[in-house]
Amino acid sequence: MKTESDATAMEPPAPVGRDLLWNPDELRSAARELGELLAGYEADLASRSVFPDIDRAAIRGILEEPFPEDGRPMRELLDEFRSVVIPNSTQIAHPRFLAYVLPSPNGVSPFADALASVLNQNCNLWTLSPAANAIERKVVSWFLDLFAISEGGGIITSGGSMANLSALAVARDAHHPGDPRREGLQGVRSPLVLYASEEAHHSIDKAAALLGLGLNNLRHIGTDGGCRLRLDLLRDAVVQDRKDGKTPFCVVGSAGTVTTGAIDPLEELAEYCRREGLWLHVDGAYGAFAVLSERLRPQLLHAGRADSLTLDPHKLLFASLEAGCVLFRDQERWRRTFSFVPPYLGMNRDPDLLNFAEYGPQLSRSFKALKVWWAIRAYGRKAYVRVIESLLDLASYMGERIEREPALEIAAPVTLTAVCFRRGGLDDTGHEQVVRDLVAGGVAFLGPARVKGRSCIRACFTNLRTTRRDVDSILDEVLRLADRGR
Numbered sequence: 001m002k003t004e005s006d007a008t009a010m011e012p013p014a015p016v017g018r019d020l021l022w023n024p025d026e027l028r029s030a031a032r033e034l035g036e037l038l039a040g041y042e043a044d045l046a047s048r049s050v051f052p053d054i055d056r057a058a059i060r061g062i063l064e065e066p067f068p069e070d071g072r073p074m075r076e077l078l079d080e081f082r083s084v085v086i087p088n089s090t091q092i093a094h095p096r097f098l099a100y101v102l103p104s105p106n107g108v109s110p111f112a113d114a115l116a117s118v119l120n121q122n123c124n125l126w127t128l129s130p131a132a133n134a135i136e137r138k139v140v141s142w143f144l145d146l147f148a149i150s151e152g153g154g155i156i157t158s159g160g161s162m163a164n165l166s167a168l169a170v171a172r173d174a175h176h177p178g179d180p181r182r183e184g185l186q187g188v189r190s191p192l193v194l195y196a197s198e199e200a201h202h203s204i205d206k207a208a209a210l211l212g213l214g215l216n217n218l219r220h221i222g223t224d225g226g227c228r229l230r231l232d233l234l235r236d237a238v239v240q241d242r243k244d245g246k247t248p249f250c251v252v253g254s255a256g257t258v259t260t261g262a263i264d265p266l267e268e269l270a271e272y273c274r275r276e277g278l279w280l281h282v283d284g285a286y287g288a289f290a291v292l293s294e295r296l297r298p299q300l301l302h303a304g305r306a307d308s309l310t311l312d313p314h315k316l317l318f319a320s321l322e323a324g325c326v327l328f329r330d331q332e333r334w335r336r337t338f339s340f341v342p343p344y345l346g347m348n349r350d351p352d353l354l355n356f357a358e359y360g361p362q363l364s365r366s367f368k369a370l371k372v373w374w375a376i377r378a379y380g381r382k383a384y385v386r387v388i389e390s391l392l393d394l395a396s397y398m399g400e401r402i403e404r405e406p407a408l409e410i411a412a413p414v415t416l417t418a419v420c421f422r423r424g425g426l427d428d429t430g431h432e433q434v435v436r437d438l439v440a441g442g443v444a445f446l447g448p449a450r451v452k453g454r455s456c457i458r459a460c461f462t463n464l465r466t467t468r469r470d471v472d473s474i475l476d477e478v479l480r481l482a483d484r485g486r
């Protein structure tokens with residue numbers, strides 16, 4: 001018969017971190033409660049105010065809590081999430097949240113995020129993430145195929161801004177006259193000049209500043225009536241800069257500008273950049289995945305002719321934040337910008353897998369590829385085509401209703417899913433006020449925007465739950481508020 005001291009002697013020693021770990025029963029129970037919370041959130045979503053009536057006492061409670069000595073059970077944390085965090089959050093997934101380019105996430109994303117945390121793969125070295133590495137490579141290769149890029153590579157980033165920054169770093173190094181890593185831009189006599197349309201996303205400006213190019217060497221090129229970059233003005237600017245002893249090196253085209261969704265003339269840009277020896281980067285963060293739809297494929301396929309291409313799976317693939325991506329045609333140039341191989345990393349090479357640490361600015365990197373891989377595999381191409389086309393239809397529907405409404409006018413052609421419009425006779429301040437009133441009334445979260453120097457109201461359809469009825473009620477409310485403000 002075993003004595004009590006024998007039994008104690010046979011118990012496995014407790015892990016050092018047992019304070020921070022859960023046993024299988026605790027895990028099961030937390031997962032059940034999480035499932036309940038998700039289902040309840042979905043059921044209540046449409047009845048919530050799109051922008052919260054912020055409970056200042058609750059916010060102060062968060063800000064003023066001292067560092068706790070002791071922990072709390074998960075149930076309490078979830079209750080607090082329900083009663084404090086959700087009601088004080090902007091309901092991005094609410095059917096009438098149509099601001100920025102900020103989609104509601106697909107159903108599989110929360111699960112992918114959770115499971116990526118469980119494995120906690122470090123997607124820097126393949127030895128720390130073999131399956132994740134293959135998954136990221138597969139996702140990238142699907143993206144290359146979407147744009148008919150036969151040879152190239154890419155990496156999942158935190159978003160479009162980091163993708164643009166990475167692309168422009170590689171472009172800068174590729175056009176540096178000496179050794180970019182040793183010399184930086186300090187010794188460059190003829191400044192490198194970058195070109196993008198006046199409608200390009202500000203992450204291009206940010207990248208120009210961060211990369212030492214300087215905003216004085218970023219030319220914002222004028223656009224045509226459709227808010228697309230004008231090639232004639234680009235040509236003139238490049239000629240002038242060369243005359244002035246500068247070195248034009250890169251043009252950024254947009255596959256969906258952030259405000260109006262305009263698609264720059266990508267085919268012409270690709271031809272022009274090839275002839276002139278300029279790097280072409282296409283910022284497709286907003287719109288490039290609309291290549292899945294036959295309707296836009298002919299225009300967007302040309303994005304694949306760029307030297308580098310930004311994509312944002314957390315936009316039109318509806319992965320939860322954060323998941324961006326950048327593709328490069330020339331893998332060796334891409335690697336040269338980012339590869340540092342310190343001995344303490346012990347990097348091994350593998351014929352199938354990549355050390356992503358050599359292809360981007362980060363060392364530790366989370367397993368973001370899982371939610372992108374699952375998004376594509378959980379739903380498949382056909383579902384994405386249906387959703388993207390329904391969103392394009394919704395934008396057209398709003399555009400047509402605006403055209404029919406004598407009091408309203410369209411501010412820019414509807415190309416993707418963004419609709420910019422004005423109330424005739426209302427000034428800039430009046431438009432900004434209408435946007436604020438819509439939000440304050442909890443009716444809808446739309447964006448303010450400026451098109452061709454004038455304020456307007458902007459709805460961007462990247463929300464999975466919006467219906468035509470939402471569009472109608474938003475326009476009715478805009479008309480009511482605008483009349484009140486005149």
Ligand SMILES: Cc1ncc(COP(=O)(O)O)c(C=O)c1O
Binds near residue numbers: 254258284312324
């Ligand atoms: C055209 C464009 N480029 C870049 C970005 C920045 O992307 P992110 O917010 O993922 O950094 C956006 C965001 O809306 C965008 O619309």
